[in-house]
Structure formats: structure tokens, C-alpha cells
Amino acid sequence: MIEVKNLCKRFDNQAAVNNLSFRVESGQFCMLVGTSGCGKSTTLRMVNRLIEPSSGQILINDQDVTSLPPEQLRRRIGYAIQGVGLFPHKTIYQNIATVPRLLGWNKGDINARVAELLTLFKLDVDTFAGKYPHQLSGGEQQRVGVARALAARPELLLMDEPFGALDPLTREHLQDELLRVQKLLGITIIMVTHDLEEAVKMADVIAVMDKGEILQMDTPEALLRHPRAGFVQNLVGGLDRALRLLTIQQVSEVMTTLNAGTLPPSTPTISHGTNLRDALSLLIWEHAERLGVVNDAGDVIGQVAMAELLQQGART
Known part of the structure; x- marks a missing residue:
């Protein structure tokens, strides 16, 4: 200290x-x-x-x-x-x-x-x-x-x-x-x-x-x-604050947990340690509504949706 x-x-x-x-x-x-x-x-x-x-x-x-x-x-x-x-x-x-x-x-x-x-x-x-x-x-x-x-x-x-x-x-x-x-x-x-x-x-x-x-x-x-x-x-x-807020959290903190095999095969995936700003960028790039979240071994452990990411900026 x-x-x-x-x-x-x-x-x-x-x-x-x-x-x-x-x-x-x-x-x-x-x-x-x-x-x-x-x-x-x-x-x-x-x-x-x-x-x-x-x-x-x-x-x-x-x-x-x-x-x-x-x-x-x-x-x-x-x-x-x-x-x-x-x-x-x-x-x-x-x-x-x-x-x-x-x-x-x-x-x-x-x-x-x-x-x-x-x-x-x-x-x-x-x-x-x-x-x-x-x-x-x-x-x-x-x-x-x-x-x-x-x-x-x-x-x-x-x-x-x-x-x-x-x-x-x-x-x-x-x-x-x-x-x-x-x-x-x-x-x-x-x-x-x-x-x-x-x-x-x-x-x-x-x-x-x-x-x-x-x-x-x-x-x-x-x-x-x-x-x-x-x-x-x-x-x-000003508006930059919303994007900076999304860098603070990782997708693993907001994802919905999924059982193996429940994610459609065509869904883009992202690492569990990625921040929310990069996840939002990937969703926009892929024209997708949701991403699969994978662990270090590449196994799907959850999903995160566009609406869930946008909601993070509205929290007080």
C-alpha cells in the first residue's frame, strides 16, 4: 500500500x-x-x-x-x-x-x-x-x-x-x-x-x-x-465514452452459457477473453446478431448477442 x-x-x-x-x-x-x-x-x-x-x-x-x-x-x-x-x-x-x-x-x-x-x-x-x-x-x-x-x-x-x-x-x-x-x-x-x-x-x-x-x-x-x-x-x-466503457468488460462476463452443440454451425465465434468493444466490432463486420464464445481450447461455452452488448452502455 x-x-x-x-x-x-x-x-x-x-x-x-x-x-x-x-x-x-x-x-x-x-x-x-x-x-x-x-x-x-x-x-x-x-x-x-x-x-x-x-x-x-x-x-x-x-x-x-x-x-x-x-x-x-x-x-x-x-x-x-x-x-x-x-x-x-x-x-x-x-x-x-x-x-x-x-x-x-x-x-x-x-x-x-x-x-x-x-x-x-x-x-x-x-x-x-x-x-x-x-x-x-x-x-x-x-x-x-x-x-x-x-x-x-x-x-x-x-x-x-x-x-x-x-x-x-x-x-x-x-x-x-x-x-x-x-x-x-x-x-x-x-x-x-x-x-x-x-x-x-x-x-x-x-x-x-x-x-x-x-x-x-x-x-x-x-x-x-x-x-x-x-x-x-x-x-x-463525449460519445467516445460509450465505446471506452465496452473495453472494460470481457465477453465471458456477459455471455449466456450454452451446452455443447447448441450453437448453429455458421455462427461466428470469439474468445472468452475478448473485450465487448471488439466483440461489437466483429458483430458489425459479420452482419451477425450473436457470437459464439469459445474457451482457450476452442470449445463453445456460451453466446453473446448484439442487444446484450448495447445494453452495457445503458447501465447506471
Whole structure:
């Protein structure tokens, strides 16, 4: 759990962060969203003391971050940024092993952890461990950057627009990878983004910032359905909100369960993990009234109809 209380940061008598307070529970994925210069990255950097606050308090699991030397604190917090920041002269193995080595882990434990993380991010150990960053694609480098941030099993992972420089397809794949890993490890993540679509897709809770303050902090659904008037309402959009709402749920959450063999053979099918927005797109593309829902093995487990998807946007 991380709690920020009355946090302020001033540069040249200008407030970059002004009286900021929020709380993120253990295991939650929190997104800080807002326009450039609103204080998102400054807030993130104050958590791991890359920037010292002018006033206020930051607690991680009830411990004040100022009670620890900055270097010791940062070894307990993972940090991943846009552009990765890998050491170009070190191999992928050496990059991931950086913090465990600083913490005095033995070689066997380091080897096991590097192999575990490469496997977790679907990078073959024999292929990638001995390579250098310039030999990897942008998406592969970003996977390694997140793996390095997780190497010492931190209690908190901070991410500053880590996918901002990637192409849309690679970005989407890495979002899915990070969500899978976060659910698997149960780690607490605070991530900065200017992309509301990314925030809605990934976050348990979204904090909308403007001029160094949090204007609204809510679940993605509550934020989209009940945005605060003014800046927040403009940020989440008008009619776009209906489509964004459909990205929050998966078809498995709204489908009607079916027995095997009861779905007509010509019915289009979709994976149970697909979000409702993509399901609606497929229904329109196929000129269909309903879709069969299949599990990972390809077996039909249910169906979802156009009317059921459209009804989701009308819920209050």
C-alpha cells in the first residue's frame, strides 16, 4: 500500500505538485493521467526520491520513504521509463541482474531470477541472455526494462510512460503482457500515461491530474460514467465514452452459457477473453446478431448477442 499525504513540489516558486493526496492499495494498478506538465512524472519521481518534495509525506506500507537512504529505497522500488534506459555495454543477463547483485544475492539465485523473468516475458533464455540491447527490437528492449525493474521483487513498480515510443501493435502486446504479469505477481503498480485508452484498459483506479492536483480518482467505469464537470469531462470525451466503457468488460462476463452443440454451425465465434468493444466490432463486420464464445481450447461455452452488448452502455 502507498499513501501520499499533502504532497507539494515547487520549482522557482511555481507549484508543479500542489497539496496532492491519494492512496493505492496493495496489488492495485493505478494510472496517473493528464496533459503534459500536469505533475504526473514529478509525482512519480518523488515516490522514489529522484526528486525531493517541498512538503508532505509518502508512505509505503506505512513506512515514510524519508526514513530510508534514497539508494536503499530505490532498490525496493522498481522503475521503468520510456526509452527503457538499459545499459548498452551490458548483456541482457547483466542488465536484469543489476539490482540483485547490488543487494548481494548469490549467483545461483541471480541466475534463477533472470531465467524466471525472461521466461515470464516470453523471451527465450538461451537466445536473449547473452545479447546486448542494440540487438533487440524496441518491444523486446521494453520487456527487458520491465523485467529489470522487477528483478529484486520490489513491493512497488513505478512506470513513466513506458510504452509511449512504441508502435501501436507492439504497444498493445506489451500492455497485455504487463497485465498478465501484474495479475500473476500481484504487484502494486503506479503508471504515468497521457493515453486515456491505455488507462481504461489497464488500471484498477485512475487519477486524473491537472495543474499539479488530482481532480478525480475513480475506477475506470465510474470515471467514464460519472466524470467531474470541466477538465475531467472534456478528457474522457463525449460519445467516445460509450465505446471506452465496452473495453472494460470481457465477453465471458456477459455471455449466456450454452451446452455443447447448441450453437448453429455458421455462427461466428470469439474468445472468452475478448473485450465487448471488439466483440461489437466483429458483430458489425459479420452482419451477425450473436457470437459464439469459445474457451482457450476452442470449445463453445456460451453466446453473446448484439442487444446484450448495447445494453452495457445503458447501465447506471
